[in-house]
């Protein structure tokens with residue numbers, strides 16, 4: 333029997349969704365953005381965008397409540413970045429609670445993620461610390477370790493400097509490289525923070541990945557064909573991923589949110605898990621919808637939750653823009 337495509341549908345509210353190529357929000361006073369497509373109005377809590385054979389469903393509300401309405405094992409990949417408890421100023425969420433309350437909450441929602449995640453699913457969990465609280469991400473990952481197995485630890489590198497001389501004589505660079513952007517830390521004690529963690533959790537630590545989907549070409553081409561596993565000019569990228577933000581100036585203009593990741597980060601996670609094994613992706617803390625935008629690029633269905641009405645409405649607009657751009661390609 334052919335595998336049924338999972339769709340982010342649940343309960344009667346989705347049953348009313350039109351299958352036509354329109355964004356639909358039941359009961360909305362919608363702003364029209366095109367002949368066919370509407371964005372959510374101020375009282376809407378759900379926005380659904382059918383896109384090709386996939387569906388993007390974005391929910392305004394608490395992710396715990398949202399996930400409780402979803403079927404067990406219905407999600408293949410979760411890519412998310414919860415609040416880090418660093419005192420960041422979000423629109424409605426208070427990001428400065430006690431460590432214990434924070435860790436308890438991390439465990440609570442991750443147990444719900446575990447319930448909705450399929451047995452071969454992946455949770456990519458992005459988190460960062462700050463120089464005065466370097467243990468935060470590690471303690472949080474350790475707490476999620478009560479629920480999941482830690483299968484991989486990825487370092488998202490936002491900025492890096494590579495000296496020409498460090499690259500060897502044979503494969504030399506023309507110049508030194510200094511790429512990416514970071515918020516400089518002005519301190520005699522601490523280095524500016526140029527990375528964040530992406531912890532890859534699975535239920536049993538044994539999920540097969542599509543490593544070459546995000547592979548890189550061999551530097552030494554004599555490796556091609558040397559072993560059975562090296563037929564193509566691609567090797568595993570490893571666990572250091574350089575993904576720069578846009579420049580700070582353009583980012584601030586476009587980004588009414590203090591803590592986002594680039595859609596490219598989410599897309600690499602989805603591709604690493606394997607697009608063919610990712611019928612449904614979820615982001616319980618979707619912010620501006622960057623995971624959903626990645627799903628549009630990757631051609632997979634997505635369900636997102638966000639508690640802040642302002643961020644929710646920007647998410648919908650971002651996803652629509654991504655879908656319109658993808659349709660033009």
Ligand SMILES: C[S@@+](CC[C@H](N)C(=O)[O-])C[C@H]1O[C@@H](n2cnc3c(N)ncnc32)[C@H](O)[C@@H]1O
Pocket residue numbers: 393394395396412413414415416422423424425589591592593594616617618619620621622623637638639640643
């Ligand atoms: C670190 S941000 C995520 C940013 C996102 N990765 C992006 O690139 O735009 C965390 C988000 O979680 C949201 N949030 C906090 N508590 C929530 C909850 N209980 N349910 C859903 N969203 C929540 C915050 O409003 C914030 O936008």
